[in-house]
Amino acid sequence: MHTQDIFKSDNSKGLLSIYYTAGYPNLDSTIAIAKKLESAGADFLEIGFPYSDPIADGPVIQHSSEVALRNGMTLQCLFQQLQDLRSHVSIPVFLMGYFNTVLQYGVENFCKSCQAVGVNGAIIPDLPIYEYEELYQDTFKQYGINNIFLVTPQTSEERIRKIDNLSHSFIYLLSSNATTGKNLEVGAQAEQYFQRLKDMDLKNPLVIGFGISDRETFRKATTYAKGAIIGSAFVRVLSDDDYMNKIESFIKGIKT
Amino acid sequence: MSKYHVNKKGYYGPFGGAYIPEMLYPNVEELQQKYMEIMQEESFQQEFQELLKDYVGRPSPLYLAKRLSARYGANIFLKREDLNHTGAHKINNTIGQILLAERLGKKRIIAETGAGQHGVATATVCALKGLECVVYMGEIDIQRQAPNVARMKMMGATVVAAQSGSKTLKDATNEALRDWINNPIDTHYIIGSVVGPHPYPDLVARFQSIISEETKRQLTEKTGNSLPDYVLACVGGGSNAAGMFYHFLEDEQVKLIAVEAAGHGIKSGESAATTALGKEGVLHGSRSILMQTEDGQVTEPYSISAGLDYPGIGPQHAWLYKSGRGKYVSITDDEAMQAGLLLTKLEGIIPAIESSHALAYLEKMTFQGNENVVICLSGRGDKDLDNYMKYFGF
Ligand SMILES: Cc1ncc(COP(=O)(O)O)c(C=O)c1O
Numbered sequence: 303m304h305t306q307d308i309f310k311s312d313n314s315k316g317l318l319s320i321y322y323t324a325g326y327p328n329l330d331s332t333i334a335i336a337k338k339l340e341s342a343g344a345d346f347l348e349i350g351f352p353y354s355d356p357i358a359d360g361p362v363i364q365h366s367s368e369v370a371l372r373n374g375m376t377l378q379c380l381f382q383q384l385q386d387l388r389s390h391v392s393i394p395v396f397l398m399g400y401f402n403t404v405l406q407y408g409v410e411n412f413c414k415s416c417q418a419v420g421v422n423g424a425i426i427p428d429l430p431i432y433e434y435e436e437l438y439q440d441t442f443k444q445y446g447i448n449n450i451f452l453v454t455p456q457t458s459e460e461r462i463r464k465i466d467n468l469s470h471s472f473i474y475l476l477s478s479n480a481t482t483g484k485n486l487e488v489g490a491q492a493e494q495y496f497q498r499l500k501d502m503d504l505k506n507p508l509v510i511g512f513g514i515s516d517r518e519t520f521r522k523a524t525t526y527a528k529g530a531i532i533g534s535a536f537v538r539v540l541s542d543d544d545y546m547n548k549i550e551s552f553i554k555g556i557k558t
Numbered sequence: 559m560s561k562y563h564v565n566k567k568g569y570y571g572p573f574g575g576a577y578i579p580e581m582l583y584p585n586v587e588e589l590q591q592k593y594m595e596i597m598q599e600e601s602f603q604q605e606f607q608e609l610l611k612d613y614v615g616r617p618s619p620l621y622l623a624k625r626l627s628a629r630y631g632a633n634i635f636l637k638r639e640d641l642n643h644t645g646a647h648k649i650n651n652t653i654g655q656i657l658l659a660e661r662l663g664k665k666r667i668i669a670e671t672g673a674g675q676h677g678v679a680t681a682t683v684c685a686l687k688g689l690e691c692v693v694y695m696g697e698i699d700i701q702r703q704a705p706n707v708a709r710m711k712m713m714g715a716t717v718v719a720a721q722s723g724s725k726t727l728k729d730a731t732n733e734a735l736r737d738w739i740n741n742p743i744d745t746h747y748i749i750g751s752v753v754g755p756h757p758y759p760d761l762v763a764r765f766q767s768i769i770s771e772e773t774k775r776q777l778t779e780k781t782g783n784s785l786p787d788y789v790l791a792c793v794g795g796g797s798n799a800a801g802m803f804y805h806f807l808e809d810e811q812v813k814l815i816a817v818e819a820a821g822h823g824i825k826s827g828e829s830a831a832t833t834a835l836g837k838e839g840v841l842h843g844s845r846s847i848l849m850q851t852e853d854g855q856v857t858e859p860y861s862i863s864a865g866l867d868y869p870g871i872g873p874q875h876a877w878l879y880k881s882g883r884g885k886y887v888s889i890t891d892d893e894a895m896q897a898g899l900l901l902t903k904l905e906g907i908i909p910a911i912e913s914s915h916a917l918a919y920l921e922k923m924t925f926q927g928n929e930n931v932v933i934c935l936s937g938r939g940d941k942d943l944d945n946y947m948k949y950f951g952f
Contacts, residue, residue: 354723354855355841357735358579364722376853401577402840406854427579428840432567452580456742461583479581479742 308345308394309472309507309528317345317529318520318557319509320536321398323366324349324383325375327540332383336391338546342553344393348425348531349384351377351399358427360483362534377407381415388420396450398425409438413445423448423471431464439468454479455495459502466504473506475499475527477513483534486513488522496526520556532556562807562874562883568756571880573847573873576755577840581739585747586843588662590757596661597654597764609653610768613686614643618769620776620932625904632925635786636907636935637773639798646910646937647766647798648679652748654765656683659746666690666745670734672699672727672794673864674706675910675937676750681715683748691715694733696726699864706941724858727868731842751795752872755843759800759872766801773932774805781930788923790815791934792915793832793886794865796872798936803884813885816875817915819861820888830859831888832871833879841869846876862891862945863911865937893918895949898939910937911945 308314320339324332336347352367352375359367380397387395397416404412404426416424424447429438434449442449448471453462456479465473475496477486486492499508510523511531523530539545539552561571568574568590576586596602610616619638627634639647652669659667667684669691671677677693684691693710697719700707710717723729731749738747752759752766774784789806791799793816806812821829829835832847839848841856849857849869861867871879878884889897894911897918902908909917913936925931939946946952 355728355732357732357842358581358739360736361722368723371855378853400840402848402850402856403854405840406837406850406852428577428843430576430578430583433575433577454581454583454742456584457580476581480740481581481736484740 314345315528316524317509318343318553319346319348319529319531320344321348321350321531321533322537322540323363323370324351324380325370325373326366326537327369327545329373329375330383332380333387333390334546335540335549336387336395338549339553340391340393342550343557344553345529346394346396348396348398349380351375351380351397351403353400353403356400358481360481360534362483362537366537366540377403377412381419384419384421394422395420396423396425397421401426401429410441413441413447416447417445421447423450425450425474427452431468435468450474452476453499462499462502462504466506469506471506472509472528473504474531475508475510477510477523480512482512484513485515486519488519500526517556560808562878564756564760564874570874570877572838573845573876574756574759575845576843577845578755578843579739581742582735582755585738585742586755589761592662593658593757593761596658602657602661606654606657610650614649614653615641616768617772617776618642620773620780622780623905626901629904630920630923630925632929632931634920635777635930635932637769637802637932638935639769640907640909640913640935640938644679644682645940646675646679647769647801647934648676648750649682650768650801651750651762651765651797652676652679652683655746655748656687656689659689659748660687662746664744664746666692666741667748668692668694668734668737668745669748670694670727670730670750672696672730672867673941674699674703674710675865675941677715677717678706678709680748681710681713684715685713692737693717694720694730694737696720696724696730698725699727699730703864703941726858728856735842751797752800752874753795753842753844753870759844759874762797763800763804763874766797767804769798769801769934770803770805773802777930777932783930785809785812786930786932788813788815788929788931790817790916790919790931792817792866792912792936793871793875794868794912795870796875798934800872800874802932802934803878807883814878814883815919816878816884816886817919818886818888819863819866819894819915820890821860821862823890824888828860830861830866830868832869833886834888836870844873846870846873847879863894863915865910865912866915887919887922889915889918893921895946897921898946899950907935908939909935910939911942913937
């Protein structure tokens with residue numbers, strides 16, 4: 303299947319996406335982890351590029367970012383590592399990180415590099431809609447890079463419609479208004495919110511992230527959305543010395 | 559509005575904006591929609607002015623420092639923000655923001671603090687209004703600033719140690735923003751300087767603009783002319799300078815001088831001179847000038863003065879710098895300490911080390927005849943006695 307198709311196709315459901323920070327735990331672990339995740343059954347990936355001041359992240363991803371920076375990870379280094387991405391990995395890959403790093407690398411340069419290595423899109427939480435539309439949308443389009451927007455329980459319907467119009471891949475639905483790594487409690491309120499989004503019948507599929515940590519939360523989330531993203535819970539797996547051998551059982555534990 | 563103020567989209571030239579994750583959008587948007595309207599309400603203005611007068615002790619004096627003037631050959635006026643309740647200009651902003659928070663129906667207040675001055679000013683207004691207060695402070699700063707931590711606790715605030723990153727002001731700000739993300743409904747974030755996403759830089763500047771509003775009036779009384787030749791202020795994030803410059807921005811003949819902290823020297827690797835060392839970038843929700851690596855990682859600043867120890871400046875300052883309206887200079891630790899001691903000896907006023915940076919720039923200026931100079935004495939030196947003692951060996 304072509305990388306984008308999994309979001310469009312009606313057949314695919316229960317998609318599992320995994321987030322991890324490039325350069326953590328080791329500088330050169332990025333591709334090895336991606337290969338392992340694909341073979342274990344992950345459906346798409348979010349590779350984080352670290353930033354010194356990750357305000358949307360909780361302690362686990364903050365820590366992985368600090369270690370990655372200490373290991374010497376930069377955007378330049380990441381694109382070098384991803385040079386032969388597509389000879390190793392065929393599932394969709396998104397890069398996730400904060401805007402200042404992209405700004406210093408150069409927004410056009412960033413899009414060009416993403417295109418060159420075969421990255422499908424970017425998730426930049428602190429690049430707001432207004433600035434994206436006014437300043438950067440054309441560049442993203444020119445290089446065919448999908449910008450992924452976040453939606454929270456507090457996002458108004460009008461704004462969700464606008465985000466839907468600007469999106470061409472999926473919409474990243476936050477399980478709650480929170481930083482990463484909090485455990486999701488799918489109570490009546492969250493279910494109501496997921497249902498509300500589902501009923502809006504948006505043109506882009508929904509993928510739920512933040513707080514998805516295990517099989518149970520994954521199952522619940524994917525009853526409402528096309529997929530769900532696991533971040534902190536997976537990054538915790540990487541803190542184990544023997545992480546390469548733990549990845550497969552972690553993924554199998556979620557998906558089966 | 560003039561070209562030096564924020565436009566409708568939240569920008570000052572290319573700087574400003576609201577570079578925030580979606581989780582903060584509803585809170586920030588609510589502020590954007592309502593701050594002007596609330597600030598213009600008569601009941602707001604009445605309560606604000608009354609508290610500034612009776613609680614803060616405003617207007618703060620404009621003092622002609624005669625012996626200092628004689629030394630430099632100019633008429634040097636000190637705007638005495640050090641005489642405010644809690645000892646610095648910070649309270650002008652926290653009084654304004656607590657009234658705003660009340661009118662927005664918020665029940666819980668969060669703040670970041672470096673040296674503890676803004677934390678104390680926030681804890682103070684929370685005590686005044688009986689609101690819950692949580693202050694984030696870098697773990698290292700908590701150790702360095704024990705008396706201010708005690709003050710905040712006495713006033714009922716909870717002080718939370720920021721453990722992440724470099725464990726100083728920048729990280730305390732990150733923690734406050736994370737708290738706000740996790741408490742989106744009932745919490746207001748009282749940011750301590752003219753930084754952060756729009757509308758904070760404008761909102762804080764407006765609350766601090768009382769400094770230049772009074773100065774103009776006082777100068778007219780004392781000199782017959784509301785306009786001085788020079789206005790000087792130190793810049794950490796830039797709130798006392800923004801307030802000191804505010805009503806002079808359109809008077810282009812008034813020269814505005816903003817003094818940053820050079821630490822051990824601009825080239826020493828231990829400095830907080832943002833305009834000299836920084837590049838355009840995005841931090842804490844706004845686009846401005848920022849000290850960072852080539853890869854866009856924010857670097858750790860250094861200054862002997864905790865209040866100037868911040869790797870960025872507010873977006874309005876970035877614009878005043880870039881447009882040439884303001885002159886941005888820097889002063890080292892040593893120069894500032896000497897200037898602090900000089901003011902103490904000549905005038906019997908012990909300034910905060912932050913303010914000493916502005917004073918120190920007098921050494922580098924040359925005056926012609928009878929020029930009038932206003933310096934914002936942003937705070938008093940009580941909090942810095944330890945530092946002065948160590949430095950001079952008293
Ligand atoms: C006395 C004093 N002056 C200046 C500052 C710097 O802040 P700003 O640049 O926002 O005025 C501080 C900050 O703590 C301060 O306490």
